[in-house]
Amino acid sequence: MNIVLKPEYEEFIQAQMQSGKYGSVEEIIGEAIALLRERKRQIEELREKIAVGTTQIAKGQVTDGELVFARLQEKIDRIEQSEV
Template identity: 30%
Template sequence: MQIVLAPELEQLVQRQIASGKYHSAIEVLTAGVHLLEQHDDIYRGRLQELQQEVQIGWNAAQRGELVEGATAMAQIRANLKKRHPSERE
């Protein structure tokens, strides 16, 4: 496969090689493809989690177990803080 990179991407690859972390352009591109695969795996996993959470919410709504909007948002924020304690609001 032949790949032609835009000049800015070629410069990025060259900088990575110059840093000493990679020895060739193929190593840089391989690392990038692996990161893309990891990103896609994380996305698919999170999407499945969200779909499951939506289903749980839908089921609760069907049972009449609804929560007032402000209360729900407070609960969501509290859960986010538990999951990501280092991030700011």
């Protein structure tokens, strides 16, 4: 496969090669693809969580935000007191 890159991409790749961190252009492209895959996986995971949350909201399965923050503050207070 032959790929034509924008000059700024070529410069970036050359700089990465010169840094010594990568042994080949293929290694750089491989890492870029791995990062893209991970990003897409994370986005899909977030979409699934949003769908679950939306369903829970529609069913009325929610907790008041002020209550959540109050509970978190209580936990923080307990941790701080146990450190003294």
